[in-house]
Amino acid sequence: MTILNSQDQTLLVELGTEELPPKSLKKLTDSFVNAFTQEIKKLGFSFDSVIPFGAPRRLGVSLTHCQRTQADTIVEKRGPAVSVAFDEAGEPTKAALGWARGNGIDISQAERLITDKGEWLLHKATQKGQSLDSQLEGAIERALKQLPIPKPMRWGSSDVEFIRPAHTLCAMYGSEIIDIEILGIQSSNIISGHRFHGESEIRLTHADNYAETLKHQYVLADYQTRMQAIEQQLLSQSEELGLKPDYDNDLLEEISSLVEWPVVLQAKFENDFLDVPKEALIYTMKDDQKYVPLLDENNELSSTFLFVSNIESKEPQQVIEGNQKVIRPRLSDAKFFFETDKKTSLASKAEALSTILFQKELGSIAEKSTRVAQITAILGELTGTESEHVMHAKRAAVLAKADLVSNMVMEFPSVQGIMGAHYALHDGEHPSVSLAIKEQYLPRFAGDDLPTSQAGMLLSLAEKLDTLVGIFGINKIPKGDKDPFALRRSAIGILRIMLAFNVNVNLSRIISAVAELYENKLSNPLVEQQIVEFLIDRLKPFYADKGISADIVASVVECEAQQSLSDINQRIVAVSNFANSSNAESLVKANKRVANILAKNKINLDELTEINSGLFTESAEKALYGEFEKLVQTVPNLAKNNNYQEILDQLSLLKTSLDAFFDEVMIMADDERVKQNRISLVAQVRKLFLSVADISVLNF
Structure with a gap:
């Protein structure tokens, strides 16, 4: 456990860029934050928490209470074996003296390392921890190289490549600027506000003030904060209209990747367009324009919709009218296509x-x-x-x-x-x-x-x-x-x-x-x-989503008895219930034991010798056989009706007699006939379990 120093400050890194691709922004943000934090961890700098930042014109991350200097480490440097480090008179050899000189010590200061393979000279050197300032540039560069950028671009006359042109690099530790250079940009405490509402250059006074400073500059730099702001506005405005917004998390993320200061506005289109199937209208609104359709209580599309603007306009009606003007041709196209398609039947279209x-x-x-x-x-x-x-x-x-x-x-x-x-x-x-x-x-x-x-x-x-x-x-x-x-x-x-x-x-x-x-x-x-x-x-991951473990699924699918997915499902449900019963552990162990005996003796369950009750001498084996005789009459009929839960419930009654059998009966008797008869008994009991599943594979 690392003890954080009260003097440790927040480390902030922000790369200011041109507008990043909206479909990639969330992935870029997550990738940069994860890669950078992993690099810092590898270097041995501890920190308290990670605060990710990602907006259309910036990628950033804050590490709170980040160490400024790595902890000192002890490095063990093994020397020559003692047998060759000293001569017969006990004087150090040239090899030993050279090793000591190389480590800056006298030979008398060397320690000994004793192992089962011999004894060696040893020097434990203290390696001073390096500063964050000296390691930060490399950490950022390695993190940027890991970003999912299929086609990097160049800008100006530089050979530097990135997904979009980069303009600023803010690297701060508390109130100090860390002197580094990334993508040809020298670090500073300069960040930029909103493209239209904010200042182009703001000097940040402290790393802790980053998010709040940008908020005053009309930028919500935190991705989740921005998404929540959009969602709250969508829900609030749609509630006032008595409608419900139609969006999913993917649409919310993409909208959040387009704006730094989200302002939700409402607009309308002509009711005539509602004659077109709503799915086509919704598709063009959401996929093409990133608008949020509104549905009524019957899930029918409303002619009113919501959209998210990146500016807080003094004349919002102009912004609204502009978006209504944009959507109208798209809806007109959809209406034209629909009316044209209806002129020919599906059957005639199928001919093509x-x-x-x-x-x-x-x-x-x-x-x-x-x-x-x-x-x-x-x-x-x-x-x-x-x-x-x-x-x-x-x-x-x-x-x-x-x-x-x-x-x-x-x-x-x-x-x-x-x-x-x-x-x-x-x-x-x-x-x-x-x-x-x-x-x-x-x-x-x-x-x-x-x-x-x-x-x-x-x-x-x-x-x-x-x-x-x-x-x-x-x-x-x-x-x-x-x-x-x-x-x-x-x-x-x-x-x-x-x-x-x-x-x-x-x-x-x-x-x-x-x-x-x-x-x-x-x-x-x-x-x-x-x-x-x-x-x-595919069944194991399918049932894992339902909270059913892989060994329960394996007990059924590795058993050759299943006939269909419906049959498999009924068996899995039955085994899942059985596995939670009080008798399960003992019966599973008994099945494992029988499976091992059969494997060791190379016995095929389909080629068992007939049970001879006259060979039973012990009361425990007679008791088990008596219960087996009853079950062998009922289990097959239950299996025909897929009543697997009832089969396992009845087989669970064997717990006491099986436990007594294994405690009191010597299966591997000297008499070969007695031995084979006892093996046949437990093997036949195992076959009853196998009519549902191979419970021997269950983990307990």
């Missing part, structure tokens, strides 16, 4: 899909749509889904990708599926068909909504399974962080949907059926096995 490639080796989008329709029918049959839902899913599959050739989706790609649903309703398709088209991509990301309808569930599963089988089938399997087809995301989506809708179908059977639809297009003979393993591998 034969000219759009899904993947070179797998054919066109039209071919994919045909397969997906077939997969929905297969899934419907395997899951016993009502024929009406299957019919709607098949129709939706035929039309699902048609909006890709619409004007609206070509302009606003993120509304694919959503616009298809609107066009389907306009064409007179069944509402279930429209909803399935809308739900085909769900879930798009972790935590996203799942399909709500049976037809949507079939279509979403079919879409993801077709992509998974096709891409694995041509050996384009994700490796490392490379996953261009987002197959890991698709796999998690498949897991979530199957578990939510209780799809109790064998995984291999589904994958095999989908692979057959590709006929001779797939070159990977291991596609079925690899995809099942790929899906199963």
